[in-house]
Amino acid sequence: MSEPVPNETQATAPAAVPATETTAPAPTTDAGGEGEGAPAGPSKNELKKRAKEAEKAKKAAERAAREEAEKKQREAKEAEDHAKQNYGKLPLHQSQERNGQNRLKFADLNEKSVGQRVIFRARLHNMRPQGAKIVFLSFRQQTLTLQGVLVVSGDKDEHQVSKQMLKYATLIPTETIVLVEGVIKSAEVKSCTIQNYEVGIQKIFTAVEVGDLPFSVDDAARPESDFQRMETEDVQFARVALPTRLDNRVMDLRTPTNQAIFRVQSAVCNLFRNYLDSQGFLEIHSPKLQGAATESGASVFKVSYFNGTAFLAQSPQLAKQMAIAGDFERVYEIGPVFRAEDSNTHRHMTEFTGLDLEMAIEEHYHEVLETLDSMLLNIFKGLKEKFSNEIEVIRKQFPCEEFLFLEKTLVLPFKEGMKMLREAGATDSEGNPIGEMDDMSTENEKFLGRLVREKYKTDYFILDKFPLAIRPFYTMPDPTDPTLSNSYDFFMRGEEILSGAQRIHDPAFLAERMKAAGIEPASMSGYLDAFKLGAPPHGGGGIGLERVVMLFLKLGNIRRASLFPRDPKRLNP
């Protein structure tokens, strides 16, 4: 059956719907029609006539009573609901029985499904009654919606649908989880994602009821184009703000956009692992509870640890490097990373998912840079090849330019990047022209991203050879220019997604660099000890999973790429 456009309704409604019997005609009595007559006492004729009329009235009363009784019987019969067993509220699901029912997944619908009886669990997505006897319901399973049609049928119908059943169905709130039985039919449907099929509903049960909803999935899924229509058309749509979404994240996650975003997020992890597995990497799991604050003490969360204090790892940096010193050669880890930074921006969270790797170097740290690059290209290509449907769904709500990348990635020396910026008129925070060894501000990173896109037609590139002074103490200096380092950042759409370097593997040199950075080597003796046991030359990098997802899809806010985001002001849900 097609979607409920009035003209099509009649044509598609089942022809067999019996017309409700019209009520029997009201009993007619032969009242009136008296002849003109004499006023005197009743004549014989008159008496005869009266007796006849009395008899007639009696019969009429009897007939009326009989007809009244018949009417009541008819009405009682009508009130009786022969479809009772086909709808209603199910008891609490406690695994009462197991019949091995084959429950339909909408994703499995195909030509062979037509004509088949199916049972499925789904959410009631929305509903449109069409007159008194038909209601169109839309059922949702994840990103897919299927149209259902419920039509009141006669009581001789094997799968009876009563008026009461129809009424029950129309009162089911959206988002209720229902159990539906029916027959799949070919159809042309425009208002659902499944446009070739619909289900003729024979049974519908409420499996799980819902309370008050903070917003509808449709409103939460509304594309920007809907809001643009408000400017030119006489339509009104509710915009669901990000904090409202995050407060009610469970509801928000049900939108097709979010269902797709987290499939893409999951795909990034899979592509990351698959590539590295093929390159001889080993997956590790390192502890997040640390005995000492690594890197900078200021942005580390403190944990009460029995009678002492522990710290949450800001990265698996130390553990990765120890794994290399432990001869695992090439390791990666996917795990949470904690940053106690009070940054309330579109791209900072206090907890995010780090995709980290570390590998021994044979000749040159560019071996690491190239491995990271190939891994990212594998992700970009994998997403474009295998997740184009998901990307398309997300683009509807978050339209953006195609993410551009080159077959051979642009590797730009840091100085070169600064030169491009300077020539384009970039300034530092005080409005002065930037120097080639300055730190690059977030603003200028974005500016450089635009310049690179224009000149090289790519949204993805690498900045190599950062000034030593602006990198962490464990960064290996350049072999010839002591002001430079063997370090790099990777960018997507002008934002940093990966930072990495060759690390110093010599413990004496590391201690010297610690002191130069104002860190007392004794405070990180565990770290130094690992290198005293001998670690091969090595390097690595860390990627923020949510940043990659946010920037690839241009979601505008990193929280949209996190299932349950955490920031300085948000610890729930």
Add this chain to the structure above:
Amino acid sequence: MSEPVPNETQATAPAAVPATETTAPAPTTDAGGEGEGAPAGPSKNELKKRAKEAEKAKKAAERAAREEAEKKQREAKEAEDHAKQNYGKLPLHQSQERNGQNRLKFADLNEKSVGQRVIFRARLHNMRPQGAKIVFLSFRQQTLTLQGVLVVSGDKDEHQVSKQMLKYATLIPTETIVLVEGVIKSAEVKSCTIQNYEVGIQKIFTAVEVGDLPFSVDDAARPESDFQRMETEDVQFARVALPTRLDNRVMDLRTPTNQAIFRVQSAVCNLFRNYLDSQGFLEIHSPKLQGAATESGASVFKVSYFNGTAFLAQSPQLAKQMAIAGDFERVYEIGPVFRAEDSNTHRHMTEFTGLDLEMAIEEHYHEVLETLDSMLLNIFKGLKEKFSNEIEVIRKQFPCEEFLFLEKTLVLPFKEGMKMLREAGATDSEGNPIGEMDDMSTENEKFLGRLVREKYKTDYFILDKFPLAIRPFYTMPDPTDPTLSNSYDFFMRGEEILSGAQRIHDPAFLAERMKAAGIEPASMSGYLDAFKLGAPPHGGGGIGLERVVMLFLKLGNIRRASLFPRDPKRLNP
């Protein structure tokens, strides 16, 4: 060249080794031999004789001087080291150059390698000098060791090995990272893991030096059988205690056993994911920082969170369930799990890696139980099929009986298990016979494991239908017997590795059960709110990665299955 068994040495040493030149004979002088003579002033003859003697002495002195000069020249020539360029300490690796060297991985050695010149980076595993001119070195790359032979050669040899070079090599400490150049030869070697090949060393450089070692890799890798030999043979071996290993984990991780254990650990994660990916599960990453303490407040770590307090997630339970309420249908997560329990046992850690899954149920929670079971069978089979080498390596150090499992897993009702225990004479902690609804003690779990192994020939089984009273508040009660629940534990070798259940998805019922468990519903309003938005019936379970690895391999202590274990007394390294 074969390993250095004395009898074979001569036969295998290159014939071309030039004998060191014997030192030139000491200069002889014609002293003595004077005739008898008159005491008067010198006669003519006497003068003549004296002149002759002076002449003789002069010549002798000249000859001595000449010989001395020749000797010095010879010595200088000897002292000159024509092999200087073939050994020594490399400068700090700062990625000075990149020549595209093809560095050998021992794992890639094959018949075609014979006769090839190779360059490789490896650890010096150990060394055995054989006389003054030969030294046998063993090089290690992860689990593989390759024999190297260094033989002093003449200076006409293209790839000269000098005495000095030999001396340098013999002084390299074990565990030093070296860069070696040489030629691969066929050989029969017993003392290395690579037994068909060895490398004739032409160059050897120290790439990374090491400090004092806490113990040797050989001692750390010693199998139990070595220690048994100490009882019958006159041998002594150092046993490296677990705390010493963990204090120096980087060193400990280099043993073949540990290299294999963490390959198995990584494989478990891969097999877990691959199976669930094939079953339509989605990987998620949920936050470890929580706004409220879930489950039991007593065993939760507190975190200073800006001006407030956060808690470390004891499991992804809440997030997994919210993902189900958010319509992801089937989700899994691999991530850290934190338990602030002051348990100092062989099987407890304060942080471990949880393999968690949650899925919507159609008809019966056994759908979940069966998914978990299939997933675990996939892991066991995958390990046996693809990691038999690693398992064999580990068995050498940790011998154990083969891990038994059935094609169709035994699912034992809890009551049945208790009955088996009771009939076998099991008692509770006070020595009384156990009741069928008691909690099962760790002791009795192990006892039951032995009973089941004996009766059913399996080390892996499921206990189903636990008493409701001993399960968490969110466990769904049995539909007919209110004292039972839809919950299960999975066991390996008599120890629990997985706990799970159907969860209560109805918010009113959940609140009721919370109250019954003494939990104020308001304190977990975020949790309840998710269900008010409607969650399908669902269930799941959580596995401890390290427990699975420990029990499959029978390592005896969970710390051996954790890269850097954490317990109440250990936060480092």
